[in-house]
Amino acid sequence: MRAGGGTVVALRERSFRVTARRQLLRMMPLALVMLCSACSVPATINTKPFDQFSNAAQQLDLGADQAFANGVTFTEAGFVEQVAADPKFQTSDLLVTRSNEGFATIGHEPTFMEVRKGAATLSGANKLLVDYAGALQQLASPGLVSEATFDQLAKDLDTNSTKMISDLKATVNAPSANEIGLFSAAAAEAARLYIEHKRQEDLVKVIQLNQPAIDSFSQWCQAGVEHLETDFYTAYSNQMNALSTQLGSLGKANAKNVAQRRQLIQQIVQLDGYFLDSENTLSALDDSYKALPKAHKDLETTIQSPTTALGDIQVLYDEARRVQTLSKQLESNTPKSGTTVSAAKAT
Amino acid sequence: MSNGTVSASAISDHGDKLQLINNVSSSINATIYLKMWCDQNQDQTNSDKYALRLNRLNVLYTTLSNELWKDWIGDAAAVKKNMQAATDNVNQSVKDIQSNVNTAQNIVKALGHLDQAIAIATKLAP
Numbered sequence: 001m002r003a004g005g006g007t008v009v010a011l012r013e014r015s016f017r018v019t020a021r022r023q024l025l026r027m028m029p030l031a032l033v034m035l036c037s038a039c040s041v042p043a044t045i046n047t048k049p050f051d052q053f054s055n056a057a058q059q060l061d062l063g064a065d066q067a068f069a070n071g072v073t074f075t076e077a078g079f080v081e082q083v084a085a086d087p088k089f090q091t092s093d094l095l096v097t098r099s100n101e102g103f104a105t106i107g108h109e110p111t112f113m114e115v116r117k118g119a120a121t122l123s124g125a126n127k128l129l130v131d132y133a134g135a136l137q138q139l140a141s142p143g144l145v146s147e148a149t150f151d152q153l154a155k156d157l158d159t160n161s162t163k164m165i166s167d168l169k170a171t172v173n174a175p176s177a178n179e180i181g182l183f184s185a186a187a188a189e190a191a192r193l194y195i196e197h198k199r200q201e202d203l204v205k206v207i208q209l210n211q212p213a214i215d216s217f218s219q220w221c222q223a224g225v226e227h228l229e230t231d232f233y234t235a236y237s238n239q240m241n242a243l244s245t246q247l248g249s250l251g252k253a254n255a256k257n258v259a260q261r262r263q264l265i266q267q268i269v270q271l272d273g274y275f276l277d278s279e280n281t282l283s284a285l286d287d288s289y290k291a292l293p294k295a296h297k298d299l300e301t302t303i304q305s306p307t308t309a310l311g312d313i314q315v316l317y318d319e320a321r322r323v324q325t326l327s328k329q330l331e332s333n334t335p336k337s338g339t340t341v342s343a344a345k346a347t
Numbered sequence: 348m349s350n351g352t353v354s355a356s357a358i359s360d361h362g363d364k365l366q367l368i369n370n371v372s373s374s375i376n377a378t379i380y381l382k383m384w385c386d387q388n389q390d391q392t393n394s395d396k397y398a399l400r401l402n403r404l405n406v407l408y409t410t411l412s413n414e415l416w417k418d419w420i421g422d423a424a425a426v427k428k429n430m431q432a433a434t435d436n437v438n439q440s441v442k443d444i445q446s447n448v449n450t451a452q453n454i455v456k457a458l459g460h461l462d463q464a465i466a467i468a469t470k471l472a473p
Contacts (some may be wrong), residue, residue: 082405085398085402086405108406108409111408111409111412111416114412114413114416114417115416117416117420118416118419121419121420121423124427125423125427128430128431128434129430131434132430132433132434135437135438135441138437139440139441144448156452195447195451198444199440199444202440202443202444203440205440206433206436206440209433209436210433210436210437212429213429213430213433214433216425216429217426220422220423220426223361223362223365223419226365227361227365230365230368230369230412231412234372234375234412237372237376237379238379238405240383241379241382241401244379244383244386244387245386247386247387248383248387248389248394251389
């Protein structure tokens with residue numbers, strides 16, 4: 001059967017060829033558009049700031065735990081000195097009893113117990129910061145949109161396209177193996193860049209969206225640390241009062257009391273040193289929480305310009321490291337003699 | 348991307364209360380200085396007066412400090428909820444990206460299956 005100068009089979013073959021070319025023509029611009037849209041973003045994310053942010057969150061968590069543990073010990077010693085000199089104080093007030101709200105002392109709850117609860121609460125919140133920083137690190141990690149995955153994708157696409165084109169060879173003008181390979185590589189790279197672009201866009205969006213949560217977290221933590229600093233100061237004053245009373249009871253310096261006076265004065269000097277070191281530690285902890293919002297904002301900057309120097313993440317990291325170092329020093333520098341100081345050490 | 352956060356205003360501003368306990372703490376320190384001075388100079392009468400004042404200030408401080416700790420611990424729920432929501436947002440983005448990578452892989456797999464269909468179709472063609 002002939003129609004218009006060709007058989008039906010010939011016409012069908014021509015129709016297949018036209019359709020196949022149209023398909024290729026349709027797919028090429030799509031791949032090109034994906035490639036071009038993705039070209040405006042950096043090929044990969046600089047992950048170092050995300051790693052550093054995550055490390056800093058972990059350091060901060062450990063440092064805060066240590067600083068608050070010291071706070072509990074010190075305010076406990078301060079409380080002991082405060083009530084020891086108070087004639088109205090009843091030891092029965094310290095009896096811990098079960099109530100609807102859990103366990104609590106019968107009398108007015110001592111400050112160190114609230115500090116202990118505060119320490120546990122802050123620790124729980126810091127763990128959430130660590131989780132958050134870890135999630136950001138995962139979203140920025142090279143493994144999520146890995147080049148190896150897309151290299152494999154290009155190979156699979158090449159194999160599948162070659163098979164498909166060879167099946168159609170009888171009916172279409174098949175592209176050569178080189179052309180198919182080029183197309184597969186371009187399509188896989190376009191897909192990778194498109195997803196990379198989407199990933200970077202998502203990272204910027206979540207950082208912006210979560211900034212208020214980080215801001216309020218930072219403010220809340222600062223309030224807790226500043227409160228602990230004040231409790232520390234009060235506990236220090238009460239411990240100094242106890243030592244001074246003991247010193248006063250010895251009377252003016254003379255040959256008989258010089259040894260006892262020396263011991264008490266040594267304790268006062270040690271207490272001063274311990275208090276000042278503690279203040280330094282808490283001040284570094286406060287600075288760490290202050291640096292947190294700016295460091296978080298820095299992460300957004302690093303996506304847009306990966307080579308920019310990121311001072312605030314470094315500040316956060318350095319401060320968090322400093323808290324840890326100071327807390328450890330504080331533990332080893334705890335004064336070793338005297339009633340007040342040994343009470344602090346014992347707990 | 349959802350934002351299941353609690354507004355910042357729901358978290359108390361502890362600034363004024365912190366300032367208040369700071370002032371009481373400074374008064375305690377100042378009273379102790381005066382008491383120490385009396386102790387050193389064997390002025391027992393004034394030392395006792397300052398000791399009484401110190402006890403009162405300590406009771407006031409403990410009350411205010413404990414209340415403020417309770418407020419602060421109470422705010423933890425909102426702060427933690429916001430942080431959890433922030434982490435959920437990031438995890439959702441990770442899932443979306445993984446899903447995009449899976450989609451690209453599935454398209455290539457589908458092309459493999461399409462090849463089998465075309466092979467059959469070309470054999471059936473007249």
